[in-house]
Amino acid sequence: DQQVKQNSPSLSVQEGRISILNCDYTNSMFDYFLWYKKYPAEGPTFLISISSIKDKNEDGRFTVFLNKSAKHLSLHIVPSQPGDSAVYFCAASEGGNQFYFGTGTSLTVIP
Amino acid sequence: NAGVMQNPRHLVRRRGQEARLRCSPMKGHSHVYWYRQLPEEGLKFMVYLQKENIIDESGMPKERFSAEFPKEGPSILRIQQVVRGDSAAYFCASSVTTNEQFFGPGTRLTVL
Numbered sequence: 001d002q003q004v005k006q007n008s009p010s011l012s013v014q015e016g017r018i019s020i021l022n023c024d025y026t027n028s029m030f031d032y033f034l035w036y037k038k039y040p041a042e043g044p045t046f047l048i049s050i051s052s053i054k055d056k057n058e059d060g061r062f063t064v065f066l067n068k069s070a071k072h073l074s075l076h077i078v079p080s081q082p083g084d085s086a087v088y089f090c091a092a093s094e095g096g097n098q099f100y101f102g103t104g105t106s107l108t109v110i111p
Numbered sequence: 112n113a114g115v116m117q118n119p120r121h122l123v124r125r126r127g128q129e130a131r132l133r134c135s136p137m138k139g140h141s142h143v144y145w146y147r148q149l150p151e152e153g154l155k156f157m158v159y160l161q162k163e164n165i166i167d168e169s170g171m172p173k174e175r176f177s178a179e180f181p182k183e184g185p186s187i188l189r190i191q192q193v194v195r196g197d198s199a200a201y202f203c204a205s206s207v208t209t210n211e212q213f214f215g216p217g218t219r220l221t222v223l
Contacts (some may be wrong), residue, residue, distance in 0.1 A: 006153075029170055043115070043202050043214030044154070082149050089153060098167055099144070103153035 004092050005029050010097035014110050019077040021105050023090035026071065030092040030100075033065060035075045038087045038104070045090075048075070080109045113137070115205050115215035116185075123221045125217045130197070132218045136205030142169060143186045144166040144204045144212060145171075145178055154202060 005024045007012035010045055019034075031052040050057040051063045051075070057064050063076045066076045086102045116135040124130050136143050141161055146154040156170040160180035171178065175193075182188040190197055199217050204212035 004153075026214075034211070036214070041216070043117075043216045047214065048210055049211065083173075093210075096208070098156050098159060098169065099212065100156065101146070101154040103151075 002103075003030075004102040006088075006090060006102045008105050008107050009103070010106040010108070012108045012110060013080045015082060017078045019075075019080045019084065019089075019107055019109070020089050021077075021107065022074040022076075023073045023102055024071060025073075025100075027092070027094065028068075028071065029094045029101075030094045032096060033064070033066060033073050034091045034093075034099070035062075035099075036091065037084075038089060043051045044089055061094060079105075080107075082109045084111050085109050095100050113144050113159045113215050115140075115203060117201075117215035117218050118204050119218060120216060121219050121221070123223065124193050125223050126194055130193050130220055130222075132188040132201050132203075132220070133192075134186040134188070134203030134205075134215055136203075137213055140207055140213070141204035142206045142208075142212075143180050143189050144206075146202045147180070148200045148202065148217075150199075157188070164183075180192065190220075193220075195222050 034049040035047040038044040066073045089099045090105045091099045093099045142159045145157040158171045158178045159167040176190045177189045200217045202217045204214045206212045
């Protein structure tokens with residue numbers, strides 16, 4: 001039972017443009033959401049998070065939006081850079097004990 | 112402050128052997144999580160431990176798999192009598208609180 005879904009396995013974006021990565025979840029009790037970035041042969045690296053009391057969190061070029069009614073979150077990267085090319089995972093948790101990860105979206109930023 | 116360390120990075124075992132995967136959390140982190148990533152899949156939670164205690168093992172197979180996080184030393188994920196389906200990347204993460212987790216580089220287990 002996949003509680004966190006990333007329906008786009010891959011995304012290609014031109015350098016300088018906006019990258020939008022999407023994530024849907026099914027459990028309305030999730031109260032904390034994170035985005036991780038992963039390069040091949042490395043562990044995931046924390047990127048940005050948001051708690052359920054907010055609908056937006058921004059950190060430099062990265063912004064996460066949370067739509068609780070739609071059970072949807074998205075990560076916006078503006079402007080996209082070639083170094084952003086990686087696999088992006090969203091994750092969600094209820095109370096912090098167990099995190100559920102999506103299957104990832106592979107982002108390619110074309111120079 | 113060194114990051115989360117995992118060893119070995121690559122482990123090859125024959126069917127029926129035992130695999131031991133080690134994870135040293137970041138200094139000051141008392142929460143450890145193990146995840147498994149099968150090919151073409153996302154990270155799947157296996158177990159959450161604090162020092163000497165298993166907090167949540169709901170994601171771990173009931174047989175052949177065990178985990179520990181002793182008072183001294185690294186956390187160990189142990190897989191007995193490995194089968195080909197155990198071939199995967201195993202990631203460990205640690206945290207201070209129960210929110211932001213820092214991941215290690217992973218151990219890639221190949222079962223021949």
